[in-house]
Amino acid sequence: MQKDTAIFDLIQKEKERQMHGLELIASENFVSDQVMQAQGSIMTNKYAEGLPGKRYYGGCEIVDQSEQLAIDRAKELFGAAWANVQPHSGAQANAAVMLGVLNPGDKILGFDLSHGGHLTHGSPVNYSGKLYQPSFYGVEEETGLIDWEKIAETAEREKPKLIICGASAYSRDWNYKALREAADQVGALLMADISHPAGLIAKGMLNNPFDHCHIVTTTTHKTLRGPRGGMIMMPKDFENPYGFKTPKGELKMMSAVLDGAVFPGSQGGPLEHVIAAKAVAFFEALTPEYKTYIEQVQKNAQVMAKAFVEKGYKIISGGTDNHLMLIDLRSKGITGKVAENTLVKADITINKNMVPFDDKSPFVTSGMRVGTAALTTRGLKEADMERIVGLIDEVLTNVDNEAKISAVKQEINTWMEQYPLFS
Ligand SMILES: *Cc1c(COP(=O)(O)O)cnc(C)c1O
Numbered sequence: 001m002q003k004d005t006a007i008f009d010l011i012q013k014e015k016e017r018q019m020h021g022l023e024l025i026a027s028e029n030f031v032s033d034q035v036m037q038a039q040g041s042i043m044t045n046k047y048a049e050g051l052p053g054k055r056y057y058g059g060c061e062i063v064d065q066s067e068q069l070a071i072d073r074a075k076e077l078f079g080a081a082w083a084n085v086q087p088h089s090g091a092q093a094n095a096a097v098m099l100g101v102l103n104p105g106d107k108i109l110g111f112d113l114s115h116g117g118h119l120t121h122g123s124p125v126n127y128s129g130k131l132y133q134p135s136f137y138g139v140e141e142e143t144g145l146i147d148w149e150k151i152a153e154t155a156e157r158e159k160p161k162l163i164i165c166g167a168s169a170y171s172r173d174w175n176y177k178a179l180r181e182a183a184d185q186v187g188a189l190l191m192a193d194i195s196h197p198a199g200l201i202a203k204g205m206l207n208n209p210f211d212h213c214h215i216v217t218t219t220t221h222k223t224l225r226g227p228r229g230g231m232i233m234m235p236k237d238f239e240n241p242y243g244f245k246t247p248k249g250e251l252k253m254m255s256a257v258l259d260g261a262v263f264p265g266s267q268g269g270p271l272e273h274v275i276a277a278k279a280v281a282f283f284e285a286l287t288p289e290y291k292t293y294i295e296q297v298q299k300n301a302q303v304m305a306k307a308f309v310e311k312g313y314k315i316i317s318g319g320t321d322n323h324l325m326l327i328d329l330r331s332k333g334i335t336g337k338v339a340e341n342t343l344v345k346a347d348i349t350i351n352k353n354m355v356p357f358d359d360k361s362p363f364v365t366s367g368m369r370v371g372t373a374a375l376t377t378r379g380l381k382e383a384d385m386e387r388i389v390g391l392i393d394e395v396l397t398n399v400d401n402e403a404k405i406s407a408v409k410q411e412i413n414t415w416m417e418q419y420p421l422f423s
Contacts, residue, residue: 026371226281
């Protein structure tokens with residue numbers, strides 16, 4: 001067959017871009033060679049609608065084993081009682097949960113997108129805000145922190161069927177215990193979406209949502225460092241003998257409800273190549289090397305936050321407990337859009353981000369979000385974080401000085417040659 005040079009040339013260019021630059025996008029990471037090999041494997045050829053042992057296609061004996069390995073490893077990694085590893089993405093995992101446990105029009109309560117929440121937690125532009133009736137909680141303007149009592153009050157007033165916690169741009173830990181009490185008071189289910197800090201949670205470095213939440217969803221490609229994808233889990237002891245009352249009033253085991261909501265509810269055939277790569281990532285995350293890695297991610301984030309504060313940047317909530325931070329650039333007189341577009345010229349990738357109580361649009365924004373998961377995979381340590389903040393500051397205080405920006409880019413490209421990516 002004729003070779004598709006157009007796409008392979010672009011893949012090569014993208015590889016060079018990843019190798020030459022500094023990756024600070026909080027949701028990105030670099031997967032291992034074996035994760036990539038599994039994802040690029042012949043498992044992609046297999047149709048396997050259904051679950052291991054209960055498929056609608058023949059020839060599933062092998063993918064049954066690899067999917068079961070992914071499930072077992074996910075359960076071991078998080079101490080979960082049940083897992084479904086088929087959701088194609090984090091958004092798909094959340095969609096399946098809502099489809100399973102809600103009726104269209106039911107009320108949900110989530111973290112405000114403009115305060116750090118995710119689109120799938122009730123945003124009006126997303127299915128979650130179109131099919132369900134959302135209300136939101138946010139952070140306090142003074143502190144940048146969530147007030148747990150206020151969530152209980154909002155829940156009392158709104159009476160949601162589902163309370164969603166977790167975020168894309170909140171740098172502090174979550175009080176799952178308080179949220180569960182708020183949920184119990186109104187008979188709501190509590191779902192934690194741990195897409196961002198999943199790796200830190202798996203290693204016991206943050207509060208454990210499995211102690212209090214009914215359902216936990218996550219992506220597999222952020223701090224977990226696996227292939228792009230999602231999954232749904234449930235903690236031990238949730239499946240009580242009474243089961244779960246479905247939106248139609250039937251009594252069913254929650255695991256059966258959620259399995260059914262993934263397939264046939266919202267997806268067709270599972271991506272068995274991606275599931276194999278998820279299994280590899282969970283295997284890696286169970287090793288001591290990963291523990292060392294994820295601890296370094298957190299240390300690096302703390303040093304980075306401190307370095308930004310020392311240079312006069314305002315971090316929402318003043319610091320970080322996890323791998324990311326949200327920076328309000330208004331005190332520096334630039335927008336998130338200018339920051340993103342200028343930093344990329346120096347081969348530093350970040351994303352512009354709304355800050356709580358932002359007065360600018362999502363296309364402009366007043367903030368930027370940065371994280372240390374990818375830089376840490378690359379091998380960078382505390383002192384490097386200080387150097388990076390210095391380089392970011394150099395660019396952001398010279399947004400019109402092409403010579404200075406170009407010098408920073410040169411420095412980064414030379415520096416990154418010492419940290420090869422991909423073998
Ligand atoms: C990234 C993220 C998602 C969505 O994941 P996709 O794989 O991009 O669909 C969902 N929830 C939260 C909190 C996230 O940060």
